[in-house]
Amino acid sequence: MSQRKRAVPASQSKTKRRSQVSLDEDDEDANFSQITSSQVQRARENFTSDQIDRKVAEVVQFILIKDQKKIPIRRADIGKHVIKEYKAIYIEIMNRVCRKFDQVFGLKLVEIDPKNHIYILINKLEPIHGEPVSMRPGNPKTGLLFVILSVIFMKGGVIKENLVWNTLKKLRVDPGEKHEEFGDVKKVVTDEFVRQKYLEYVKIPHTEPVEYEFRWGLRAEKEVSKLKLLKFVGELFDQDPQSWTQQFREASATETSSQRS
Amino acid sequence: IRSKGSQEETAGTSNGLGGRNRSERACDMGDEDDTGAGPSAISDEDDDPTRRREIRSKYRDLINQVQQNREDMLNPANNKLTDVLEEANKLFANVRQAREAALDAQLLVLATDLGKEKASQLHAEGSAFDPSAFAEHLLSFMGLNRLEDESGQDGNLEGYLPQSAWQRLAKRSEYCFKTAPSFHYILGSFLAEPPPPRQRVERQRKAPSKEAKRMMPTQLKKMEESNQEATEREVERILGCLQKYFADDPEEPISYYEFVIDPNSFSRTVENIFHMSFLIRDGLVKMNLDKYGLPCIGKIKSTGHHFSCVCLNVLRDDMYYWCTIAPVEEGEVELGGAAVRNQCVISINQKSWRVSIL
Numbered sequence: 001m002s003q004r005k006r007a008v009p010a011s012q013s014k015t016k017r018r019s020q021v022s023l024d025e026d027d028e029d030a031n032f033s034q035i036t037s038s039q040v041q042r043a044r045e046n047f048t049s050d051q052i053d054r055k056v057a058e059v060v061q062f063i064l065i066k067d068q069k070k071i072p073i074r075r076a077d078i079g080k081h082v083i084k085e086y087k088a089i090y091i092e093i094m095n096r097v098c099r100k101f102d103q104v105f106g107l108k109l110v111e112i113d114p115k116n117h118i119y120i121l122i123n124k125l126e127p128i129h130g131e132p133v134s135m136r137p138g139n140p141k142t143g144l145l146f147v148i149l150s151v152i153f154m155k156g157g158v159i160k161e162n163l164v165w166n167t168l169k170k171l172r173v174d175p176g177e178k179h180e181e182f183g184d185v186k187k188v189v190t191d192e193f194v195r196q197k198y199l200e201y202v203k204i205p206h207t208e209p210v211e212y213e214f215r216w217g218l219r220a221e222k223e224v225s226k227l228k229l230l231k232f233v234g235e236l237f238d239q240d241p242q243s244w245t246q247q248f249r250e251a252s253a254t255e256t257s258s259q260r261s
Numbered sequence: 262i263r264s265k266g267s268q269e270e271t272a273g274t275s276n277g278l279g280g281r282n283r284s285e286r287a288c289d290m291g292d293e294d295d296t297g298a299g300p301s302a303i304s305d306e307d308d309d310p311t312r313r314r315e316i317r318s319k320y321r322d323l324i325n326q327v328q329q330n331r332e333d334m335l336n337p338a339n340n341k342l343t344d345v346l347e348e349a350n351k352l353f354a355n356v357r358q359a360r361e362a363a364l365d366a367q368l369l370v371l372a373t374d375l376g377k378e379k380a381s382q383l384h385a386e387g388s389a390f391d392p393s394a395f396a397e398h399l400l401s402f403m404g405l406n407r408l409e410d411e412s413g414q415d416g417n418l419e420g421y422l423p424q425s426a427w428q429r430l431a432k433r434s435e436y437c438f439k440t441a442p443s444f445h446y447i448l449g450s451f452l453a454e455p456p457p458p459r460q461r462v463e464r465q466r467k468a469p470s471k472e473a474k475r476m477m478p479t480q481l482k483k484m485e486e487s488n489q490e491a492t493e494r495e496v497e498r499i500l501g502c503l504q505k506y507f508a509d510d511p512e513e514p515i516s517y518y519e520f521v522i523d524p525n526s527f528s529r530t531v532e533n534i535f536h537m538s539f540l541i542r543d544g545l546v547k548m549n550l551d552k553y554g555l556p557c558i559g560k561i562k563s564t565g566h567h568f569s570c571v572c573l574n575v576l577r578d579d580m581y582y583w584c585t586i587a588p589v590e591e592g593e594v595e596l597g598g599a600a601v602r603n604q605c606v607i608s609i610n611q612k613s614w615r616v617s618i619l
Binding site for chain 2: 064065067068070105107121122123124125126127129133134136137138139140141142143144145146147150151154155163166167170171172181204205206208222223224225228229232233236237239243244245247
């Protein structure tokens, strides 16, 4: 299958070129949906089961390594770098990949963006209070993220960026200064967390000067338990989590729906 | 919400050059001219440049007011936003032409955005959530040491936040996440075989012959006692050393390896590790991992400890594996109530000992 490459004029700005590149990859991704059943049949005949096994293992390894930085994985990348000529049977491969993650690693491969086919890995096992989540020392960024996600959630799901910065300042984390643990805080929050899809950082329309608002990202929706978060908030305030009725309702609803999936 | 002024009024006297009606004029977006040149079907009253300028200026004032005082407008305690809208309504009654109408539209867009935001701030039921209080509680959780401030100021930057503050929060926050552990390589060897069964705990004599046995019981008893006593004495001596260090600086943790390793003797090092493990087992000192992942010894502030097992496995002649279960300080018990158990496996052999004393 020949790849269609679009010539990109050098004069185009970087941002424009990027969207051009993603268009290319979207084309490749589109190839996934144009597979006919005869193509599938032929592919199964062409490749031995050993070869397919190997392919499955390669995809698993690819995803594991991509997951290290916690940046969500695009189906197009999996296709381009790993599956390649096995594209016709990608569904079968991906099914087996999911099963491997589930049965061997206790992980779930979750599609957080069904439109753009973007995946993340999350833990199938829920952490149990009283047992350590991991033997390694905690990553301080987890604490930082928790603070931001909590404020957003408790305040109804969207907040202006100033609320985040002001809260962090009270915790001695100033986005204007270099922080001992986090370094360039603004970058961590508005760039790293956003690329990992823990947060969304969106322009508020009609603001002059421009202001942004924060929401939960697609990864956070799948990876973070609102109920557990609310419980911890309750512990900090020494308050019954149910006293925040709206938040409790939302957290419980999300919990039951995610258990079903 | 808005009462549109009487836009449908018939025009004033036209001068006959193509009677442009009101709606046509309203669509004329290109009307930049103050003096209203061109076919002037517009009445003088509607076209008064001074008046129009005044209207536009008032609109701009309102727009500025909304933009500069955004926070104030959002405050649920006042009706400033509604007041602005009422002002705009009054102004609009006098708007006749597109240029002013455009300003009105601009103001409305701003106001509705604010209105939407204001509405979203209302939570019909349930407790409020105050981010400032949240921050205060977090600081307490992270171990903020609030100093006595004699000036009586309520500075929120008072107090000493320990280095482990964010670590502490991270460890607790982790429970809210279902994060997949990151893939990384296990560096080092991996013994596939299970360890051979425990060969010996202490140096024991071989079973004595029958002859010697008669005398043995008393002698052996003495040996055992003196062995145990020797061990106890050593342990106490080490405890004394540590207590001296802690007295000098109770907060400073001591590097475990620095403490146990004897640069001159491997066997002494092993004995030190052995004796240290008693102190840990008995809850007299605590051991944990510092931020580099290296074990260190610290002072126990309260007596609360939880477990009891020390076991030594000699796997090979030159390799000693130690397994100790370290107690947790009372203050560090997780909020859920259960104690956290930490296991620390330390190994040392001649080779690594030689490397470590370099």
